[in-house]
Amino acid sequence: MKHHSIICRLGASDKTPVKPSRVDSEITEISFIESESRLEFGLGQAMDQLGALGLVPSETSIDLCILAALLTAADTRISRGDTQDKWTREIDLHVPVSDPALWTAQTPLLIKTLNFLTGDRWGVYFRKRIASQKTLKRAAHKLRTAHPTSICLLSGGLDSFIGAVDLLASKEVPLFVSHYWDGTTSKHQTYCIDKLTKNYTGKRVDCIRARVGFPNHTVEGSDSENTLRARSFLFFSLATLAADAAGVTKIHVPENGLISLNVSLDPLRLGSLSTRTTHPFYMARFNELLQGLGIAASLENRYRHMTKGQMIAQSVDKAFIEKNAKNTMSCSAPNKYRFSKDKSLRKPQHCGHCVPCLIRRAALLSGLGKDDTSYAIANLKARPLNTNKAEGDHVRSFQYALAKLDRNPKRAQFDIHRPGPLIDHPNDLKAYEKVYVDGLREVGALLAGVKAKPL
Numbered sequence: 518m519k520h521h522s523i524i525c526r527l528g529a530s531d532k533t534p535v536k537p538s539r540v541d542s543e544i545t546e547i548s549f550i551e552s553e554s555r556l557e558f559g560l561g562q563a564m565d566q567l568g569a570l571g572l573v574p575s576e577t578s579i580d581l582c583i584l585a586a587l588l589t590a591a592d593t594r595i596s597r598g599d600t601q602d603k604w605t606r607e608i609d610l611h612v613p614v615s616d617p618a619l620w621t622a623q624t625p626l627l628i629k630t631l632n633f634l635t636g637d638r639w640g641v642y643f644r645k646r647i648a649s650q651k652t653l654k655r656a657a658h659k660l661r662t663a664h665p666t667s668i669c670l671l672s673g674g675l676d677s678f679i680g681a682v683d684l685l686a687s688k689e690v691p692l693f694v695s696h697y698w699d700g701t702t703s704k705h706q707t708y709c710i711d712k713l714t715k716n717y718t719g720k721r722v723d724c725i726r727a728r729v730g731f732p733n734h735t736v737e738g739s740d741s742e743n744t745l746r747a748r749s750f751l752f753f754s755l756a757t758l759a760a761d762a763a764g765v766t767k768i769h770v771p772e773n774g775l776i777s778l779n780v781s782l783d784p785l786r787l788g789s790l791s792t793r794t795t796h797p798f799y800m801a802r803f804n805e806l807l808q809g810l811g812i813a814a815s816l817e818n819r820y821r822h823m824t825k826g827q828m829i830a831q832s833v834d835k836a837f838i839e840k841n842a843k844n845t846m847s848c849s850a851p852n853k854y855r856f857s858k859d860k861s862l863r864k865p866q867h868c869g870h871c872v873p874c875l876i877r878r879a880a881l882l883s884g885l886g887k888d889d890t891s892y893a894i895a896n897l898k899a900r901p902l903n904t905n906k907a908e909g910d911h912v913r914s915f916q917y918a919l920a921k922l923d924r925n926p927k928r929a930q931f932d933i934h935r936p937g938p939l940i941d942h943p944n945d946l947k948a949y950e951k952v953y954v955d956g957l958r959e960v961g962a963l964l965a966g967v968k969a970k971p972l
Contacts, residue, residue, distance in 0.1 A: 518601045521736065523591045524611040525549055525583060527650040535611050538640055542609065545736045547590055549583060554650065558586050559696070559729035563755055564655065566725045571661030572762035576615035577810050578754075579653050584612050584641075585754035590731045592635060592747035596740040609640035615651070617643045623809045630802040633937060634793055635746040663723050665692035668760045668814075669769040670752055671724060673697075673705030675845040675877060676820070679828050679838060680771025681709065685717040686833040692723050692763055694756045698730035701865040705846040712841050716834075725759050743850075749794035753803055753816060760814035770795055770818045773825040775876060775956025777818060778949060780932050782872075782914035793937060797821065797949075801941035822948040824956040825876055829884025843890045847877040853907070854893050862893050869894040870902070872911050876956070879963035897964070903972040912969040919961045922954065929954050 522542040524535050528550035537544060548557070555561040560582050567574060591608045600606055614620045620643040631639040646653075669684055671677045671693040684691045693710065697703040706726060714722040729751060733741050756768045772795040779792055793799050795818060804815045820828050832838050849871045854862040867874050869892030878897075881888035894908060902909030922929060933939065933949045942949070 518605075518607060519543055519599050520607045520609070521545065521591065521595055521739075522609045522611060523547065523587055523736075525587045525613060527613055527646060527653075528554075530649055531613065531647045533613070533644055533647060535642075535644070538609055538642075543736075543738070547587065547731070547735065549586070550650065554653065556583070556653065558590075558731060559727040560586055563725055563727035563729075563758060566727075567759060567762045568655060568657055569659060570663035570723060571657045571659050572663060572759070573654055573657050574758045574762035575812075576652065576654060577619070578758045578761035578812060580612070580614040580616075580620065581754045581810070581812075582751075582758050583614075584610065585751040586729055587612060588631070588747050589729060589751045590735055593742055593745065594731055594733070594735040594739060596742050597744065599739060604636060606637040608637060609642060611642045611644065613646040613650070614643050615646060615653075617645050619810065623806055626802065626806055626809065630799065630806065631747070631750070633802070634750060634799055637746075663692060663721070663763065664690065665723070665763050665765055666690045667765055667767040667769055668692050668694055668756045668763070670756055670771065671695045671706060671709060672752075673702055673709055673846050675842055675847050675880075676771045676773055676776075676825065676828065678709050678841070678845045679832050680769055680820070681713055682832060682834050682837060684769065685713060685720050685722070690720065691769065692725065692759055692765075694752075694759050695724060695726040696729045696752055696755055697726065698728060699852075701846065701851050703728070704865075705844065708844050709841075712844075716837055725755070727755060729755070746792060746794070749799075750803070756816075757807060757812060757814055761812055766814050768814055768816050770800065770816050771820055771828075772818055773828055773876070773880075773956070774821050774823055774949065774952030775825065775959075776873070777821055778933055778953055779936055780918075780953060781935060782911075782918040796937050797939055797942055797945075798937040822945070822952050824883075824952060824959050825880030826883030826959045827955070829880055832884075835885075839885050842881060842885075842888075847873045849873050867892045868907075869897070870908050870911060872914075875911060875915060875960055875963065879960040882963060883959050897967045901968040901970055901972060904969050905971050909969040909972075912964060912967060915957070915960050915964060916967075916969060919957055919964075922957060926954075 520542045522537040522544045524546045526548040627641050669691040695706045710724050777795045800816045848867040851865040904913040
């Protein structure tokens with residue numbers, strides 16, 4: 518099994534010796550500063566946008582974002598295919614920080630958090646920044662113009678759009694935070710911000726948007742990796758940067774409870790198909806990390822006990838959601854048909870048959886009674902879906918999970934613990950069980966009459 522060491526450098530003058538934990542480790546150095554002490558890979562972009570609002574983050578929250586970006590480089594540019602089990606990678610991260618003692622004290626928690634999040638084996642090592650980069654934050658050159666009461670993640674998906682609508686329709690003044698790499702994601706985020714700005718003219722709508730990512734072959738000899746298990750650590754860290762700069766304590770993470778728990782639907786839906794990006798255990802550990810770092814902010818998912826359909830039905834501005842839902846993006850891979858023989862399918866769009874698409878379709882029918890989203894497979898009942906191909910695989914998985922639940926309804930109280938511990942929420946177990954069952958039933962209503970079998 519290959520072992521990788523990813524080393525962050527803060528410019529050409531950062532020549533601090535770094536000793537890998539293993540002599541056979543494959544070393545990759547990534548310089549995060551090219552000129553004028555401005556952070557690269559989207560972090561400088563985020564800080565510039567905060568500065569334009571008169572907001573300046575602390576060195577600690579900047580350190581967190583550098584760690585998150587280095588993690589993203591490792592997660593997206595080291596292939597799982599090179600490992601013995603085709604999944605578990607062994608990766609060390611070496612990060613220069615403003616206060617190594619503070620960060621080293623958090624190492625056991627960080628390793629526990631990252632191992633749970635990605636299913637890999639991580640090592641995290643901290644060293645002091647070089648003297649010339651002792652300070653990475655920049656003084657605000659503009660008067661403060663933004664005074665948010667909270668931070669809210671805005672991904673361009675339907676859940677985050679609902680979360681944004683509910684906050685803007687309340688007394689909250691949220692500052693939205695987005696990150697993207699591809700043009701499709703950026704397009705839908707831009708759409709959401711534009712519509713929110715035009716609809717809520719009485720509210721100031723600010724959004725920090727950062728394009729964070731790394732070129733292919735950043736890690737020499739390794740292919741890119743598309744499972745993206747660590748993506749929410751970056752998202753949460755950028756939100757923390759904004760919260761720290763704005764002096765607010767609440768970070769909203771709008772995600773329906775079924776996806777948040779993400780119970781594997783069948784024995785085959787493991788690994789890349791069972792993400793933990795907003796799992797309650799993971800979010801609790803991230804909050805614990807922030808507390809240990811002395812950052813006065815915490816994540817909160819106010820929809821953790823609601824299905825996606827319930828989020829739609831109970832939104833404070835249902836008519837606005839109905840009008841704009843079709844232009845949000847839920848699909849796990851909207852470009853999957855780019856090589857299709859059918860040229861009409863090659864554009865980025867919802868596939869209509871992956872897990873997020875199925876949950877979305879079910880939710881819109883449940884919450885609105887209709888769905889005008891364009892899907893590559895427009896009608897799931899038009900023909901039998903082939904379970905030997907992607908078009909029927911996830912449909913079959915839902916049908917399998919629903920059949921098991923029908924045979925033994927009491928199993929739900931145990932199933933909710935399978936993706937990870939719920940020890941931080943002992944009083945919420947019944948609510949988690951209910952949202953799991955309600956979420957499956959919501960999808961079950963969509964799949965009534967849908968046939969999926971090997972063809």
